[in-house]
Structures are given as C-alpha cells and as structure tokens.
Amino acid sequence: MINNEFRGAICAIFSGFLYGFIAYFGLNALSSHFNEGAMLFWRFSLSCIFILIFFFPWLRQKRESPKELWRLLIAGIFCYGTSSLLYFLACRYISSGIAMVSFFTYPLFIMLYNILFKRQAVVPLYFGAMLVMMLGMCCFIDLRTAQANVVGIFLAMASAICYAAYILTSKRSTVSPHMSTLMVCAGCTIPALVHCLVDNSLAWPASSIAWFYLFGIAIISTVLPILFLLYSLQLISAEKASLLSVLEPVFVVILGMVLLHEKLSLKSLAGIILVLAGALITLLESNPQSGQTVYKEKLDMSQQY
Template identity: 30%
Template sequence: MNPITELNSQREYVRGFALVLLAAFCYGLQPFFAHFAYAAGADPVGLLLIRFSLAAGMMLLWLKVKRVRLPSIRLLGPTLLIGIGYAASALGYYSASRSTSISLAVILMFSFPAFVTLYAILFQSEAASLGRLLSLLLACGGVVVSTGLHIQGDIVGVGWALFAALSYGAAIIYGTARVPPQNPLVSATVILLGGALTFGCAWWLKGGSWPQTPLGWSACLGLALFATILPIATFVSGSPRIGASDASTLSTLEPIVAVTIAILLVGEEMSPSLLAGGAMVVIAAVLLSRSRGSQISP
C-alpha cells in the first residue's frame, strides 16, 4: 500500500474510533439527564415523549435543510415498526432505572445480544459455535449473578429491564430481516419518529408527567441533544470508518459510563455480585456483538 494512502487510512480509523467512542459515551449519559428530569417531576412516559419528539423534530429539520427525502411508503412502515420496538425498549429501560438501581437496569438491558444470538441459533439456522454458546452461558450467568441479591426486592425493576432487552433484541431481529439497508440518518429519523408516535399514544391512553422546573426541562433538552442526536450523528459517521465489529466493541463503553454515573451521581453502591455479573454481561456483549455488528441504542 502507498505510504500516503496508508497514513490517510490510519487517520480515518483514528477519526472513526474517536467518533464511535464519543457516541458510546454520550449514550451512557442517559441516566444523568433522566435523574434530573425525574427529580423535577417527570415520569418515563412524559420524559420519553419529550425525548423522542424533540429528537425526531430536529432530525426532520436537518433532513429538510439537506434536502434528503424520507423513505418510500414500502420502507416507511417497517422502519416505524422498528421505532416502536425501540420505544418499548426505552420504556422498559427507563422504568427499570427508576424502580430499581440504575446499575442493575443497565446490566440487564445489555444482555440483549444474548437474546439476539439465541434467536438466530434457534430460528435462523445460524451456527452454534462453541464461542457463541460459551458467550451465551456467560451472559445468562451474569444476569443470574447480578440479580441474585436483588431479585426479591426489585422484581418489578428486573422485569422491566429484561423486557427492555427483549424488546431491543426483537427490534434488531425484525430490522435485520425485514428492512433493507438505507441512509442511516434517514433510518434513525424514522425510528425516532416511531418512538415519538408510540409515546404520544401512550400519553393519550395513560397520561404522563412533565418536568415541573426549568432544570427538568433543560435535562430533557440535554437528553434529546447530547444523549440522542449527537451520538446518532457521531456513530453513523464513525462506524463505517472502523467497521461494524470494532464499532460494536466500543459501544460497550455505554453501560460502563451509565454505571459510573449511577455511582458518582446517585450514590449507588456496587455490590460484589453486581460488579461480577456486570463484568460477565459486558464481556459476553463484546464477544457476541463483534460477530453480529453494531446497533444504535434506544
């Protein structure tokens, strides 16, 4: 390879590495903004309606400025369905982090690669290699170890977190099988729009709570900007430069950031069982995600 070409390739990789790393860090900030929004009186439905609506509105405006069209009707419906799956996952994740410890919610949520891989082995005839089976056992063991000392008091939170992982896994499976590749920013916009419509319906049927202070609204805006729009843009820009496997590996920084925030901001204690189980789940997520590529977070 030409030295100049090789140098440019290395620079592109470093740029992509930094962008995906920034995306993972920003996604991990979700508990930070949610903490202040909840303290200001918001509940998960109200907070997520604001988050998805603001993010979808900003993305639609960006596409209009760039004169990029939304997908055809044939692709619009299936992509909106992916958005509904992501919305369900976000509801489970945010409800779990409110009703149980943030650390436990994050760890259980990131068991989703195990569900995706298990489905692929059972129903899509993918090879059940020894590495995959060991990774699945590691993920399941991590879930059991993490919940072992908490399951009795946090059964609702554990249920919400596992619902989040299953919903996210289902959205990935459906999107992979039914929706052909398209412009990533267009896909992200439609997915966010699907989330906004989902929580709009949830608000209409069930109601929800808005934040009651300027700080709470600022947290909602920060959630939409810095933990949704920014990481989507940086991930979409960075992942093609480093490849899906490396991008998915770097994405596992997200739960580490989220758990660190829970410890430093909320004052949660990291028990030995939670630490051990979390490490098992993250390692399994790295191994499984590398073989399946990466996804945008809910």
Template identity: 30%
Template sequence: MERADHQRATGAKRESSRTDPVYEPAGQPACMDEETVGIGLVLTAAVGFGTLGVLGVLAADAGLSIPSVLALRFAIASILLWTILWYRGRLQLLRGRTLAVALGLGAVGYAAQSGLYFLGLEFMTAGLVGIVLFTYPAFVVGFVLLTHPDRVTGTLLAALGCSLGGVALITGADPAGADPRGVLVVLGAAIVYSGYILVSQRTLASVDAETLTAFVLPAAAASFVAFGLATDTLAAPANATAWGVAIAIAVVATAIPVLAFFAGLERIGASRASIISAAEPAVTVALGAAVLGEPITVVTLLGGALVVGGVVLVQRERA
C-alpha cells in the first residue's frame, strides 16, 4: 500500500473513509459495484458464522471441551489462511503498533467473544444463542450515535430497528428457554464483538483484510492453548467425528466467513456490516431446527423476516 506515490495517495483516500464508523456520500457516492460486493461478502460471512452454533453443539456432543475446540478452530484456520496467502504471493508481516493491535484483536477480542459464545451454548439452544448475540448492532450503532451522530442515517436506524425487532420477537418465542445465565454470557459476547468490529475497521485503514486476519487467528488460538493448558482442559479429538466437526468449524464457520467479513467491512463500514450480518441468527435458527431438532415457531419465522428486512433496507441505502 505504501510502495509508490500513487498507491500512497489511494491509501490515504481509503483511510479517510474507512475510519468513519459509517460510510456516507460526501459529494460523490461510493462505487455501487464496491458496495454490492461488500454486501455480498458480509452476507456470505453471516451464513458461515450462522453454522457455528450448531457445529459448537455437535463439538460438545463429540466430547470436545471449549478450549480444545476453539484452539483447533483458530489453529487450523490460521494454517489454511497462511497457506493461501503464501500460495498467492500475498504473505506479509506486520510490525509495530499494527502488529500489536492485530494480536490484541485475536488474543483478547476475538478469543473473548468466541469463548463467551461457546459458553452460552451450554445454557441455551444454538438458535437462541445466535439471536441474543445479535444485540451487538445496537452497541455498534449506539457508539456511532454518541461519537458521530451525523453519520447515522434514518434508513440505517430503520434497518437497525427491523433487525433488533426481529431478534426481540424470536427471543420472546421461547422465554422459558432463554436461561438468564446464558443471556448474560452472550450479551457479554455481543459487547466484546461490537468493540472488536470498530477496532478492526480502523485497523483496516492501514492493512489489508487478509493480512490482518492472518494475525488475528493465531493470536486467538494461542489464547485458548494457554487457557486450556492452565486449566487442564486441552485435549485432541478422540475420533474421526470429533476431527470432522473441528475442521468444519475451522473452515466453514471461521476461515471463510472471517475473510469475507473483513473484506466486506472495508467496503461498507461497521454499522452497515453489523446490520447486514443480522441474517446470521436466521441461518442459525434454521440449522438448529434442521440438524438439532430445536423448536421453531411462526413467531420465530416472523422475527427472521424482520431481520432479513433490515438487510433489504441496507441494500436500498446504497442507491
């Protein structure tokens, strides 16, 4: 990004827009193709992340502890990503403050969010955990409202209302199953995740998404290896089924969606990306019902429709 004068100029323009919590047209609208790609990438990430709850339940059923499955998740995903970057000739090293931030995002931010998410699966169904996590757009947009209120449009607020309304409706469909301990744990994950998103967006002003991800993932893996060793809860999968679930979590629910989300975040900003990602709980609810036999009701379907409505509103905002 800083190898030539024209590249530096381009990077400076990107930085000025990426550090905004929400991209808004200021004179010239953003490239529609870029926004279309960004929306598609974040939706792809939402589908991938939406598989995580169901796979997490299957991992527990296969006898994997939380530190074990998450250490494997991030370690396998790290190996996959570094191999891809090396093969494509895009392997880069980070230094100084950028390296410290990337490692902190992984070892603290992403590790904490993931650990709390999987802990929540011990108290609630995969669908409910996925839904409660999606209170996080409220924290993201709330932060934007406090710091940059002029950058939040009416359409974004309407989309947020649809998304959170859908979350509330789906949660209300099974209040008995919403264990208060699980709700508190997953709300903690949502708060951590909102901060993770905002810091990630600012970091992407100076480093590309693939490189940042390549350092976030192994840092998260190291956290869970250290925690597992300290608590004597780290163990390798005992059979082929456990290995299969661990690999699926690493590839389908981690490497692919993390890359897609970071790339989409670069293009459309934190608030829009977080609202579009509200498609994730609908995926989790559907998979929970199909794979795990978790209950699903008409109210749940209506809530899912509201979540998708938020995505549609964001697509209209790009015009």
C-alpha cells in the first residue's frame, strides 16, 4: 500500500524534474532578446493567466482566509520572486555552477531555522544527505570558466535564504495548493515588473517561438512544479521535500543532454551519482505517521481562522 510518505516524496522528486526544464526554456527565452527581469515578468504573469483559466474550478472549492492569502502574496513578492531575481543577478558576477551550488544550500537554512527558532529535532541523516549532495553539485562546476566573486556569492546565498523562507511559509499555509500557486505567482510578478521599469527592459514577445519558450517556462517550469512541491509539503516535512527537490540539477544535466545535445563528462556523471546517493539517503528516513502529523498541524492551524 502506498502511504503518504511515499506520495510526498514522489511529488517532491517530480517537482525537481519539472524545474529541470527551466534551463532549456530560460536560456532560449533569454536568447529571444529578453533580459532576466522581462523573462521573469512574463514567466509569472503567464503562470497567473494559466492558473485562472485551467484551474478556476479548484480555486472556488474552498473559501480561503484573507490573512493567509495576503501572507502568500507577500511571500511571492519578498521570497520566491526576490529569490528568482537575486539568482539571475548573482549569475552576472559568478559562474552558473557556483551560483547553483550556493542556491541549493536552501535546505540547510530550512533545517537551521527549525532547530534555532522552532526547537524541532532534525533527522541527523539529513545533514549527511546534504553533504553528499553538495559534493555532487560541486562536480557540476566547470573549472575552466568558473569565477568567484564576493558580491555574486552573497546574492546567491541571499537567493537561497529567500527561497527557504518561501518553503517555510508554504509549509505553514492552510491555503489550497492551486490558490497558493496563484497568489505566489501574482506576488512574483511585482519585483520582476519593478526590475523591468527600473532598467526599461519590459518587452513584448516578438515571435511565436518566443511565446513558446515563455509559456513553457510558465507552465512546465513554474506552475506544475510549484503545485507538486506544495502537495509534497502537505505530506512530508519541509526538510525532506527540500532535499529531494535538490535533484533538480541532475535533471538539468540529463535534459541538457537530451534537449541541448550537451556532452556528459565523467565529472558530471560522478556528480549525478553523488546527488542521487544523497536523495537515497534522504529516502531511507521514513515515517509513515508523518502524513497524519502534517494533516493534524494543518487542521489545528485552520481552526485559528
């Protein structure tokens, strides 16, 4: 029998898989005469339109707390949206490999938050899994083009902290995944729009292929992975969900081979093996009751409204 723990793990892994397409759609969108801010604006605004059109019946199923909706909107502005902008800005100063390794430290910030502020015990196995995954992601760094910069590393780490804050906010939210995704995406459009207005970079997609890549990043690499991540957070802990979503770089490498015809080096293969090993270590910790615990926490919180 498939329990909630297994369902949650599958949702988190599939979320990472869908996020893996972001390199393909994002790079092609940027090559269509968009800068980072314009691409992010279209990414999140098209995400909102898609949700309103195709998920409208789910949005009406439950009456949500206005306080919770505002909290998610703010999380979209200051957590998810700011995280996305900071990551792309970091890539201006440091190589994408170093930015990636810095960003994917966000599970560590989630664990530290729960230890220091929530006084929760974190599974020791997760720290081992995190270390193995970090070693694996270091293998994805191209040493020939790698460049480090204090400002770039600071921006990437700030991006990780913002994303960790988004995960923690979503974990506590009682809002349905569909409405939560809509509010977060709506919030994300604001910092992207501000960025576009500041540097006067907002542009209309000039070709059908540009629209294709923008819709691809909006639907396949934004709406769907956020939904699956939110479903996973209903079933497993934030630490476990975040660690399993770190599989994203593995899928980026694999999809790069398939879609962009990139070659797989021995170093990248070693990185894939290490990241997969870290995910396997994470999966070794299994608590069939966690789904019931998460449900009880959500129920207790919903009674406050």
